[in-house]
Amino acid sequence: xxxxxxxLWHVLLILIVLMAILPILFMISNSFKTLQDSYSSMLxxxxxxxxxxxxxxxxRQVNLLGLTWNTFLMATIVTLGKLLTGLLTAYAFRSYxxxxxxxxxxxxVATIFVPFTIVMIPNYLVIAKLDLLNNVVGVxxxxxxxxxGIMIFLKTMEKIPNSLIxxxxxxxxxxxxxxxxxxxxxxxxxxxxxxxxxxxxxxxEYVWPTLILKDKGSFTLPLALQNYISSEGGTNFPLAMxxxxxxxxxxxxxYLIFQKYILNSISNSGLK
Amino acid sequence: xxxxxxxxxLKQVSKKFxxxxxxxxxxxxxxxxxxxxLLGPSGCGKxxxxxxxxxxxxxxxxxxxxxxxxxxxxxxDGKAIAMVFQDxxxxxxxxxYQNLEYALKVHKVDxxxxxxxxxxxxxxxxxxxxxxxxxxxxxxxxxxxVAVGRGMVKKSKIFLLDEPxxxxxxxxxxxxxxxxxxxxxxxxxxxxxxxxxxxxxxxxGDRIAVxxxxxxxxxxxxxxxxxxxxxxxxxxxxxxxxxxxxxxVLQNGEMYLNDHPLLKVMGHGELAQQKYYLGIRxxxxxxxxxxxxxxxxxxxxxSIVDYGRFIQLSLKLANGCLIKSIVNSCDxxxxxxxxxxxxxxxxxxxxxxxxxxxxxxxxx
Numbered sequence: 091x092x093x094x095x096x097x098l099w100h101v102l103l104i105l106i107v108l109m110a111i112l113p114i115l116f117m118i119s120n121s122f123k124t125l126q127d128s129y130s131s132m133l134x135x136x137x138x139x140x141x142x143x144x145x146x147x148x149x150r151q152v153n154l155l156g157l158t159w160n161t162f163l164m165a166t167i168v169t170l171g172k173l174l175t176g177l178l179t180a181y182a183f184r185s186y187x188x189x190x191x192x193x194x195x196x197x198x199v200a201t202i203f204v205p206f207t208i209v210m211i212p213n214y215l216v217i218a219k220l221d222l223l224n225n226v227v228g229v230x231x232x233x234x235x236x237x238x239g240i241m242i243f244l245k246t247m248e249k250i251p252n253s254l255i256x257x258x259x260x261x262x263x264x265x266x267x268x269x270x271x272x273x274x275x276x277x278x279x280x281x282x283x284x285x286x287x288x289x290x291x292x293x294x295e296y297v298w299p300t301l302i303l304k305d306k307g308s309f310t311l312p313l314a315l316q317n318y319i320s321s322e323g324g325t326n327f328p329l330a331m332x333x334x335x336x337x338x339x340x341x342x343x344x345y346l347i348f349q350k351y352i353l354n355s356i357s358n359s360g361l362k
Numbered sequence: 363x364x365x366x367x368x369x370x371x372l373k374q375v376s377k378k379f380x381x382x383x384x385x386x387x388x389x390x391x392x393x394x395x396x397x398x399x400l401l402g403p404s405g406c407g408k409x410x411x412x413x414x415x416x417x418x419x420x421x422x423x424x425x426x427x428x429x430x431x432x433x434x435x436x437x438x439d440g441k442a443i444a445m446v447f448q449d450x451x452x453x454x455x456x457x458x459y460q461n462l463e464y465a466l467k468v469h470k471v472d473x474x475x476x477x478x479x480x481x482x483x484x485x486x487x488x489x490x491x492x493x494x495x496x497x498x499x500x501x502x503x504x505x506x507x508v509a510v511g512r513g514m515v516k517k518s519k520i521f522l523l524d525e526p527x528x529x530x531x532x533x534x535x536x537x538x539x540x541x542x543x544x545x546x547x548x549x550x551x552x553x554x555x556x557x558x559x560x561x562x563x564x565x566x567g568d569r570i571a572v573x574x575x576x577x578x579x580x581x582x583x584x585x586x587x588x589x590x591x592x593x594x595x596x597x598x599x600x601x602x603x604x605x606x607x608x609x610x611v612l613q614n615g616e617m618y619l620n621d622h623p624l625l626k627v628m629g630h631g632e633l634a635q636q637k638y639y640l641g642i643r644x645x646x647x648x649x650x651x652x653x654x655x656x657x658x659x660x661x662x663x664x665s666i667v668d669y670g671r672f673i674q675l676s677l678k679l680a681n682g683c684l685i686k687s688i689v690n691s692c693d694x695x696x697x698x699x700x701x702x703x704x705x706x707x708x709x710x711x712x713x714x715x716x717x718x719x720x721x722x723x724x725x726x
Contacts, residue, residue: 253451256418261465261516262440271464275455 114338121145121332128328144332152314153307154336160226161310162340164299165292167230172288173281176239181269183240184247185255195244198237206297214301224305229298239284246280247273282351290341311337367394367552368429368442368519370415375424377410377576384410386576387424395550399567401557403599407576408556412522415554416445428520440469444513445522448529450505452497458508459484459493462515483511486545503534507541514545521551527562539565560600564588572596590710594717597641597710603674606647606685609714610640620681623657625706633722639712646708647687649675649694650701658701661685663694677702 115135120128121144123137131138148154183195213232222228250273258268274281296312303309315337318330345352370392377385385407392398400408413419414426417433426433428442452461462483466476484490487507497505506526513521523542527535543566546553557563563570564584571581572595580592591597597605610617610624612635617625624640627633650658661677664684668674675687675694687702694700711722 251449251451253447253449254453256413256416257445257447257451257453257512259418260416260440260443260445261468262438263465263468267468272453272455278455 117331117334120328121335123328125328144328148332157311157314161293164226164229164310165289168233168292169285169288171234172236172239173285175235176243179240180243180247183244198240201237223302224308228302242284246277250276279351282348286344286348286352293341369394371427373425376422378422384576392552394552397546397553397568399555399563399570401563401570402573404558406573408573409524412524412556416443416522442518443520444516444518446509446513446526448525450509452508454497457494457496461508462512479515483514487511502530506530521553523555525557592719594712603644603686605641605643607639607641610638622659625704637714641710642704644686644688648703649687653701654703658703661700661702663696663698666696
């Protein structure tokens, strides 16, 4: 009876995995198809006449390296910014007692519930005044702080036993060293996994960069992709798929490299 | 070690957490090189006292003096005090060696000196084999030794320990206790040691401060704490099985339990004819099958428990109250009627209202 139950679960899980992976396989396979093949047999996973022409065409039409670099730069600045501010803020909440602490924390958390649409225009005006349009810095600047990070890091830091921090205080270890030598290493798994999520989100970001980046030279990958989905010449499906494939390479690599940490931080907090 | 050690003094120290008094006007003096144990039930404020000495907790009122200098204002270079925590508080991201080294490194102790000190401590505590292990790879006893070692490498004048042995199993605890004692004999640091385990306190302390509800009930040598407890709380808290406390009345120079005379009181004319609490340790009760005299008190054996090392008798008195006695061997069986005798010098007399020891038999 029990065995049968397990098998049913497995069937369900396999279905979910297929649902998750099929679109990606579909995307990769279409990026190797000719335009005709993609129209005649879009759903087949094995291309009839495999070709790398799509990638060569892309390489001629856009500056792939430049696009990737722009996207990487933006995502890196945003990720590092969010991690640094998140960790520092969480540590302050964790270690210091000050007036209005709870109120300030709640205000931070409340920003999660403010929809992007509301802050979009004010942010745009500020960036324009700062003369940062067409600049990845302009895209990154309003995103350097994120309440989600603060919340997650604070929850993880609260699991660090007080005695550990007390022990460091007894030894008169300066707060800066406690933060970098003790707290950060303990939090490493959650920093890596939260960082990976920040990076991938930022990598895929579309609306906000569209507002700021007008010049094609400053485009990120999602903006370039848009051109192939609804450009004036109609949608060139295999080209769009090829660019999408290029786009997932880096996030995929990041995930594979840090997989151990990401899974680890989901299953436990890294503290024993 | 030829090094002068520090004194610790608490002057009228109070600590309040959100209007509840945790420590109430405490005065305490720890001598240089002394091993002082703070003993008490959980929640009595002993850990808070230790944390105030460590400077981890601010005092609400009063002052903590280290070598006569106020802890609040003195320059703290992190070398004066070392502390071992109940949960060891080892840095989980550092190996055993790095744990011992970290504070020294931050305070820029010379690399050569550092290595020499750490090697010596690891040698003393048998940690050399684990130098490269992470705390998560150690057993409870090993973690405890690392925690003690981390305190030792600092060569501080004051060593504070907060229930360092309560998380390891009994056999190891005894061994660790011996080690701590040996370390104190060598280094002669001033040690303040918090525990709720009276055996640990008795074995380790030069003096023991028994605490309850934020107040030091008694501070004295283990011997005096056991034999002349200052009040009923200390008497009941120290010793297993517990001390027997019976309500007695002094009449015409004799102590009466209900209508039965227990003791003839010699030359204590200053004692008023009123109710008292009489305390007697279980091992001081003399049991026999036949009455030895007028003062022998009849009792019925309620139960006999053989602990191997000693036999514990539960005795029911005529008035229904139960007292405990321990003997090395006996021929009694349950429900036997026996007779018990008290010796005045083995008993402790407490005032009925203040519950304080009247130290009878000690003044003359």
